[in-house]
Every structure is written in C-alpha cells, then in structure tokens.
Amino acid sequence: MRSTLTGMAGALFLASALGVGAAGAKDTPGVTPTEIKLGSWTALTGNLAVYGLPGVAGLNAYYSHINDQGGIKGRKIRLITEDSQYNAQQSVTAARKLVGSDGVFAIQGAFGTGQSSAALPYLTQEGVPFVIPFASDIKWFVPPRPLLIGAQVPYDDQCWVLGHWAAKDGFKNILVIHSAVAQFEAAAKATEPGVRSVSADAKIEFMSVKFGTTDYAPIALEVRRKAPDAVVFVGAVGELAAFAKEVKQQAIKTQIFSYAPAVNKEIVVMGGDAVEGLRSVYYTLPLESDAPGVKEYRELLAKYAPKEEPDYVSLLTFALAKVMVEALKQADEPLTRESLVKAFYKIKEFDTGIIGKVSFSPERHLGTRSVQPVVLKGGKWVTVGDFIEAKN
Template sequence: MRRILIGILMTVMFITACSEQNVSTTEKVPGVTDTSIKVGAWLPLTGPIAGHGITQRIGMNAYFKMINEKGGINNRKIEWIVEDNSYDPQKSVSIARKLVERDNVFAIAGSNGTAQNAATFPYFDKVNTPFMPGLGNAPEWWNPVKPYLFGVQVLYENQSRALGRWAAKEGAKNILVVHSDPAYFENQAKNVEPGVASFDANAKVEFMPVKFGTTDYAPIALQIQNSKPDAIVIIQSVDELVALAKALERQSVKIPLYTYAPNVSNDTLDLGSKAVEGLRAMSFTVPPTADIPEVEEYRNALKKYEPDARPDYQSLFTWAEAKVFAEALKQVKGPLTRENFIKSLESMKNYETGILPPVTFSPDNHYGVIDLQPVMIEKGEWILKGDFIDPTKDW
C-alpha cells in the first residue's frame, strides 16, 4: 500500500510539473494576457503646453482603436493608459512608477517631454521596461545605448542646426535665436550657430533667453526691433511663438521667422493667423493633407475615432509612432516578452510608415529616424519646401 501511495504521489507531482511548464509564458509577462497588451504613457493634458499633449494623444489613440477594431495585434488588443503629467518632471516619475508597478504595463509609448522623460530614466534603468517616447529627445539618450529606450523623433539639436543653415542660405547675416530659459531649450538653441556657420562663417548669431510661460511680448518685440536682426529662430512653445509673432506684427516688424517641429501644428495656424504668415519650420512628417494612402487611412481613422479632431502634424506624428510600435509587436518571434519585443525593434530595417522617413534600429542604434521635412506657412496653410533633408549634413 505504501508503494502504491508513493507511486500515486510521484505521478501527481509529475503531472503538476508538466502543467506548470505548459502554462503560457505570456501569463507571467507584465501587461500581457492572451487577449490584451497593456501600454502606458504620460502627456501634458493640462498646464502650459496642454495643446501639444491633447493633440498627441489623439493620433496614437486613434491608431490603437483602429487596430483593436481589426482584432488587435496577433489577436491581442492594446489597452493604452494615458496619465496627465502637466509637463512636470517629478510628476512624470511618479506616473512612471504607477504605470509599471500598479498598472503593470508591458511598455511605455508616446510619453511627452525632454526633461520629463529624462527624469524617469534612473527608474527605467532598474526596471528595464521598453520605452518609446513621443516628443522629447536629447543626444545623451542614445550614446551609450539604453537597452530599453527607442525613438523615432529627430533630435531637437539637429532641428536647430537645420534652421540655422536655412536662415543663412536665405541670406541672413544677423540671426537672433529667441528661446525659453529652461536648460533643455537653451541646449537646443545653441545648435543654431553651427548650422549658420556651416553655410556662412561670417554670419552673426545672438541669443535671447525668455522666461518660460511669458505672455507679454511687447517689450521683447521692442528689444528685438532695436537689435535689428534679419532672421529670428524661435525655440519656444506654440503659445509663446504666437505671442512673439503678434507683438512683432503690432510693431510693424517684418523679419523672417523660423521654428522647430513641435510648432508645426494647427494651433500655430489658428492662433497666429496673419502674424505667422511666412513662418519656416522643420517637420517630422509629410503633411496631414497629403494625398497618399497612409495619410488617408489616418484621416479616416480620425473621423471615426476622434470625430472632433482635425488632421494635424502632431497627431499624425504620434499615429506614425504607434504604427512603428505596433509593427514591432507584430514581428516578435517566439513568446511575447519584453526581451523578444526589444529584439524585434532592433531588427527593424527601413520600415516604411509612409509618414515618417524610413525607420531603422539595430542593437547599436536605438535612434531610428534622421531626416526632417522643411515646411512653410503660405496663405494660412503649411506647405512643403522641398524634400526630406538630413540635418546633420550640408543640405
């Protein structure tokens, strides 16, 4: 009888061990079940740049809703959890901890802010959760490579270089760079000068820091008028850009204005009106009005899932980012784990969204896009000014 009982016990233990080995590995992966993938993000939905955050949420949200209605990614639907960080770095850290530890997300996708995202890196260095920021970037993010971090936004510093070269190519000899005073804006602004020098070593560049959130630009416009620049590069938020442009217009100051990609939006057109006519900028994407299938799909999705939203460069960018994120999920080989997802991203080569330039990652390069699209406001609309350019070269 004792031998029989021992035999039964060993059989039960064997069956139990086999059953544990056969349990789907995805049940042990944070944020992944047989039917869903949980993804998190933080965006400035309130505060000084809420307009950016709300628009950026629209694009990624519409893409994930479209994918989910089609059955999801390999039969798993995306659950995208978005928290409001109010453009605050410390609040972003708290949200990151909540998303990873309480909401148990698989990855972070679409989060906004250079300082805001960077503040979370010490935490992500420990948890190693895959992280694809939206708007927000800095050179030190990518060298050395952070194993969990992937980006499809061109460096702000490269945008500034391109703007400086553009102004010099159009004949400017005395260029003023107006920028918000936080350090990350200042770092971006400094790169205008080497861009100018790449075309005209004799052109002069001066800098004017402005307190972030300033609303009264009348005295600043007067100061600019007295310094008599022949081009102004603006590294500020949309509201500040518009306030400066209107103050210059009221004082009948007509100087070519240049700005970076976050300001290529409907808000700039709507708020700036005639004051921003002629504004030059660098864009991440093709226009949201482009007559191509990839952009038409985006516009149709907005009509269906975000019916109150207008097509916009910023929501088109986050739509394209969601497309890259989803493609990497689709191409995962083996069980859906964080490690296999990262390997899938690292194997992405010249992936065509039809919206961004081709996206390429590798184990040694997690910074997937280089090129920018020059655009300009003419008759109240953003129009293309040539093809995509490589801002690191003398285009």
C-alpha cells in the first residue's frame, strides 16, 4: 500500500512540476504536427567557443540527418541556440527568451554546468524539461529531479574511475594534483574511493595548485620529493601540459592520469612528447575508432557541417542528440512534456555506438556513469579495454 501511494505521489509531483495534464496535452509549447522546437545555449563567442561551436555542429548534424529522413512521427526537430558566452547571467537570459519568447518544448544540449545551474530554478518554475545537456553535476541527479535528465558523466565519476584504474594497475603511492577551485577539488576527492574500491593499503595524497599556474617547476620538485608512482591531475588542459613537460624535464618517473578535458587534440600540440603515454578517460570512443557509431558521426558531420573538423566535443554532442531522439521516438502521443520525461524511463541499455550504454528510470536520471579509458600513443588516443562504470 505504501509503495502504491509513493508511486502515486511521485506521479502527481511530476505532473505538477511539468505543469501539464490531460487538459493541456493538445497545446504543449513547442510541439505542432510538423515540428518539435528545442532550445539550447552555449558559448558561440569568446574563448569557450572552441567548445560551443563544435558542440552545436554535433547536435545539428544528427538532427539534420533525422529531419532528412522525415523527422520523428512526422515532426522535424528545430533547435534554437542562444549565445551564453559561458556566462551564468547570459544563460538565465537565454532560458527566459527560449521559454518565454520562442516557446520551446524543452531545453536540450545546453553547455556549461555552473551556467546551466543558474538557469535551472527558472526552468523548474516554468515546468520546462532540462534534458541531455552538454554539462553535468552529480548533485543534479542525486537525488533525481523530475525535470532534469542527463547522459554526460560528471567529473566526480571520472575521478573515481581514474583512482580505480590506477589501483587496479598496481600503483601504490598516488598523488592527486588539483586546481584550487571548488569544482576541481570536489571531483579530485572522488579519486580516493576509487582507489579504495581496489586497494585498502595504497597511499593517496592531495596537492592543491593555484588555478592558472604557468610555472610548474616548483610543483614538479615537490612531486620528486614525494616520489609517487602515479599522479592524477585534475585541472585545465594547458596546466596539465605544463606539468607533464616539467616532469619530463626533471626526469621524474611517474605515470600521469587525467580526466576528460585532457582528451582532445590540443593536448598533443601543447604537451608534445611529454604527454606520450598519458592515461585518461572520456565520454566517447576515440575519434579514429572504426566503431559504426563513430563512423556514422564522421560521415554525417562531413555532410552537414563540412567546415567542421571531427572533434571530441562534436562527437559527444552527436551522441547526446541520439539519446534525445530515442526518447522522442519512445514518447507516447499526444507529445507533452510529461510524456517526454516518461519516455526516458523506457530507455534501457540504449547503445549510441559512441558513449556508454544508456538507461533511465524514475530513480536514475543520469543515464550513464560509464567512461572509456584511453591512452595517448603516437599522438592519438586509443582505447584501453571496455567502458568502466563509476561505483561511488
């Protein structure tokens, strides 16, 4: 009886949060017999446009492909993207425009974790789903929020996997170096439970470094003194390259691990042979993979965004678009915000061919916690085994 009442209460809360019901099903914002209007924000200008522009290209490449095949149940997807400039207030402004003026059905593919967090209260107030964003925070999903559903693995989970991997490979003296920024520090702390999932006696230490540090010589000297057999580096990609160069310069023998932001082409340009052998994790298979999903991505990106070079960012957002399309296909008619959220719960072990398999339920709004271990060899990222799921 209690479980039945709990289920009824949950369903009522979901319907209330979404602001829809049987009476409102036929006038759902952003849905017509021929169109589904989605909204997004990202950095289209500024330094972070190096993530924003390819991110949009990945989304649009897959949506254009779907539209050319007739859309979903006769409806074509229209994605409206606003420039957030990677700014929290601009993201809130974008959310208000997309919902209030453009009348979008849902927000999908929005970029920036802190920036999107700033917009979430408004979206919740308006009953607008925030789904499959190009961002992630473990606090968004534990406990699950009725309007928020994602499939990008948070940094905390990535660091758990790095710790697990290091300990599993026999490293016993692990130093975690992280930027002195709250989000980096919080993620870095998850390395320890990852280590402990394998080894109870491994030594693990933490070292905080000022964000934006360019001179890593003194830090490398401290690493020499501590003599770790493995270092987990959680910070900006430029700082990782600078650190790796100092380690090589000072002939320090240690295995370097880092998280998803390290997995890009730029790390090779900045780090040269100093980053050869770097171990990391990423959301997707490598760009050069022969897996069908990655090959499809390269083909469709070339077709719909011919000026855009294949990039790890657009590969990820292409996969995220595939998850969104699967939910739209699964959604019951009439298509409403409520039926969209419930459609995600039908997705079980969905394989994009690019990221880890995706599953959702009322208790699980983060569709995957799996990342792909990769190693930098000969200037290219190559896979190491299968996807690993964080257990923290």
